[in-house]
Amino acid sequence: MIGTLQCVVLDCPEPKALAEFYRGLLGGEVDRPGQQWSLDADWSTLHHGGGVLAFQRVAEYSAPAWPDPAKPQQFHLDIAVEDLGVGKAEVLRSGGSVLDDSYERWAVFADPVGHPFCLVQA
Template structure:
């Protein structure tokens, strides 16, 4: 039985609305730009979101000094239980937002960030 469901693929970028518009033209879907720091693209299969990162340095393929940048939002039913299971698998807790936002940020064993989120 899986611990979580894939909720959203999130891409870091300097201009979330512009990047969401690009992907909307490429993939279809509907842009929800109600927040200038986080923009959703809905109706394209797996949910996509675009997150503003000040000072964003874009990836440079295939330069390992500037690797690909994104994180996964994984939807869980119980945040505390999922956290215990993720930690047992080798995840590292990076930030516990104190339950204020309904998610916690972790790193996978290779250091890639992901969030466990309440649906």
């Protein structure tokens, strides 16, 4: 094990509006401040119980069309790690690949079949 699930991130056109929608369904607190992320017009969170849903603005968002594989579901996992370098090495050893490691506190990877996920420095 290299980390713990920090949150599930959903792509969307309006992060705050979607966070409020899910708050209406699940309860919880929208945009609780935390060191893990910035809260702004492009990012919103919903804290519910022990979990977090996050919502990320995507320019020119195109909604999925269930069950059309040409427009698949859109989300990614954020995984908190103590050491980003150790986490990166383990992802690569396990068959994942680097998509973007140009950030200071996180890196974007793909699993062996191409699903993106992030490792985030805890």
